[in-house]
Structures are given as C-alpha cells and as structure tokens.
Amino acid sequence: MHAQVATPARQIVRAKNFAQEFSLPLILGVVLGLVAANVNHHWYEVVVDFHPFGHGVYLFDHALTIHFIINGMFMCLFFGIAAKEIAESTLPGGVLNPLRRAINPLAGTLGGIFGPVGLYFLLTWFLYGGTDDFAAVANGWAIPTATDIALAWLVARVVFGPMHAAVNFLLLLAVADDAIGLVIIAVFYPDPRHPVEPIWLLMVVGGMALAYILRRFGVRWWPVYILGGGALSWVGLAAAGVEPALALVPIVPFLPHANHHAEDEESHSHQGRTAGPPHPGPEATAHHGGSAMEKFEHQLKVFVDFGLFFFAFANAGVPFTSIGWVTMMVLASLIVGKAIGVTLFSWVASLVGFPLPPGMGVRHLVVTGVVAGLGLTVALFVAGKAFPGDSPFQEPGKMGAVFSIGAALVAYVLGKLLNVRQEGLRSRVIFPWSRG
Numbered sequence: 391m392h393a394q395v396a397t398p399a400r401q402i403v404r405a406k407n408f409a410q411e412f413s414l415p416l417i418l419g420v421v422l423g424l425v426a427a428n429v430n431h432h433w434y435e436v437v438v439d440f441h442p443f444g445h446g447v448y449l450f451d452h453a454l455t456i457h458f459i460i461n462g463m464f465m466c467l468f469f470g471i472a473a474k475e476i477a478e479s480t481l482p483g484g485v486l487n488p489l490r491r492a493i494n495p496l497a498g499t500l501g502g503i504f505g506p507v508g509l510y511f512l513l514t515w516f517l518y519g520g521t522d523d524f525a526a527v528a529n530g531w532a533i534p535t536a537t538d539i540a541l542a543w544l545v546a547r548v549v550f551g552p553m554h555a556a557v558n559f560l561l562l563l564a565v566a567d568d569a570i571g572l573v574i575i576a577v578f579y580p581d582p583r584h585p586v587e588p589i590w591l592l593m594v595v596g597g598m599a600l601a602y603i604l605r606r607f608g609v610r611w612w613p614v615y616i617l618g619g620g621a622l623s624w625v626g627l628a629a630a631g632v633e634p635a636l637a638l639v640p641i642v643p644f645l646p647h648a649n650h651h652a653e654d655e656e657s658h659s660h661q662g663r664t665a666g667p668p669h670p671g672p673e674a675t676a677h678h679g680g681s682a683m684e685k686f687e688h689q690l691k692v693f694v695d696f697g698l699f700f701f702a703f704a705n706a707g708v709p710f711t712s713i714g715w716v717t718m719m720v721l722a723s724l725i726v727g728k729a730i731g732v733t734l735f736s737w738v739a740s741l742v743g744f745p746l747p748p749g750m751g752v753r754h755l756v757v758t759g760v761v762a763g764l765g766l767t768v769a770l771f772v773a774g775k776a777f778p779g780d781s782p783f784q785e786p787g788k789m790g791a792v793f794s795i796g797a798a799l800v801a802y803v804l805g806k807l808l809n810v811r812q813e814g815l816r817s818r819v820i821f822p823w824s825r826g
Contacts, residue, residue, distance in 0.1 A: 419702025427707030470638030505731015534723035593626025720790025732759030
C-alpha cells in the first residue's frame, strides 16, 4: 500500500487550518506591528492613519482612515461572531442553559471582572493618587477585564490536557466574560469627541425590528440580516456616539438557529468529548446544521481570523520606550487580578452549594485564572477606547495588553508546579460548545 501523498491544495488547507487553530495571523500582526513601530514609528503611523478615500472623506464625523476601517467596521464581524457564541450558549443545550450548571463558572467570571478592576484601581490609587493624572489613568479600569477566547482555549489545552474539565470551565467563563465586555464597551466608553445622542439609538431598535421581521418571514440567508439590520444598527451607533464596532451584537441573536437540545443529549452520551475551540474551523461546516446563525460564523471564519492580522498590526504597534507604570498595572491586573478573582469567587460559590466540575480544585482554579489573563485582542481594543489618541497612557496601556501573552508562560510554569495536567482524564461534565 502506498502512502497517500498530500496534494498542494490539501497542504494549503492544512496550513490554513493550522494558522487558524493557533491564532497565527493575530500573533504575527502583533509581532510585525511592534517591529514596525520600533524600527520607524513615523512610517507606522503614516500607514495606520492613511486615508484611502482622501483626507476630506468623513463618515459621521469619523475620518475614513485605515485604523477606523479596521476598528470601526471590520471588528463588527469579530464582535458579531462573539455575539453568536453568546447567543448559542443560552439556547437549549448551550453552556448557559440550564443556568444552574453554569453558576460556578459564572461566579468565576464575576471574579475575573472584579478582581482585575479592584487591583487596577488599587494600583492607580497607590501610584497616581493625588496627582492630576489619577482620573485619566483610572479610566483604563476595563482593559484588564478582557479574555481572548481563542488564545485562552489553546493555552488551557496545553496546560491542563485536552480532556480536562478546566478547558470547558474556561470556555464558559470566557464567553460570559465577552458578554460583559461588550456591555462595558458600549456603556462606559462612548466616543469622547461626540457626545452621546440617544435618539439615534432608535435606528438600532429599527435594525433589530427588521431582523425580527426577516426571521418571522423565514428568511434564512444571513447576509440580508447583516446588510439590512446590521447597517441600520451601525449607523445608529455611529451617529449616537457609541462604538459602531458593536453594531452586529444586537442583530446576530435574531438569526435563525438550530435546536441544540438533541445535540446536548448526544454530547452527554460521549464521555470522552470535550469542548472545541470557540470558533470551529470551516472544515467542520459539513458536520453542523445549516442554520443562518451557523453559516454566518462558518462562512466568515477564515476572513475574520486572517483579518485579525490587520487589527493586531494597526493596534499593537507601540514603541518599547512607552513602557510605563500603566503597562505594569494592566499586566498585573490581567494576570494576578484575574487569578485572585476567579479563584476566590468560584471557591466561595462551591462552598455555598454550586460545586466545581469533577476533576477541578483550587489549584486548577488558580491556573485557570492566570490563563484567563490572556487579554490581547479585546484588551487592545478597550485600551484604544479608554485612553484617547492624544493620551500619554494609550500606548503604555496597549503594551500591557500585548504583554498579557506572557500569561501563557506563567500558566504553563504554574501548571507544572501544581501538577494540574492529567493525561487521559475524561471530563464527566461536558459543555457542548462545539458540535463538530
């Protein structure tokens, strides 16, 4: 029998899948952005602030620069996919349905918010209390609340082993964390150059109504929802002075979706199965249902994953000379604050009757909290909102978000010391995140 030789097309598919699974475009964008900003910062700023349609072209008072097109338009799709995961998690068979089994991880999520925020405010008071910069620095409190789902999932599988219950626990924590993060961005970080005009938010309601009507009429082609309801939502948010990148968050939940109840039962019958990555690869599409919500994710998966290269390049380009106290504050809050908050809140929840998944203890909680400190993508986004472009704290804040990649190394070393990895462990609690 001759060994099967991979064709060039098959090799390309494998390389693409490998790049997506390990978030290589995002990581490469971070590295190249840092290199460009430190080799020639002026050139980097010229590229990022380039006006492809001319300097006189504005959209709702937003200059159409490369940076705005990426952050205000492309990131709509990224947050839309996050909204899809959140919406699916609340359906029958989802990780947040029924609510009781999710109480402990949700308690950990709250700890992963309050822990970093509390530590950040404490450090701000200690380092900047009584100075004129206190209020400006304190505005960055939400940066360390973020968790990069894809990177956290990848690191958790390496640290705990792919079959460990902590992987599923972290995924549930991360998706809930994303939901809270979206609310924080929308409520606490409006555009400082444009006072919020709530009347325009009626267009968002109109977009939601249009999406609801489309669903009632049985429209299953997802682009109609995005180009119709999504466009109305984007205009409403942009005109209202709210972050337009969140435009698809209220629209995506209206996309027709599959019933997950049967899949939930099936997943519980397979004890060796664990949750997959938050965004399964396109190759798994054939194994999924054909609902509009699922097709929305799967057909945009490659575009969004590789597009994150440009987001990272445009946002992570920070000179190393900008490292300062804010950098250390963000980094410490992400890694130490998350670890303390997740551990404390989940441990207390277990004491009052909401147990941890079998196979998890306090040592696993500590390491899980450290892994959740991987803030990168959303942390970079929030840093750009918390500190305006002319703020001396924006670049140090972004550098803290970039350095949060170091949480992976900390978690790996800590996991070795605490012996949390158990080869061959089969989780008895299966969260049916991925159905591939």
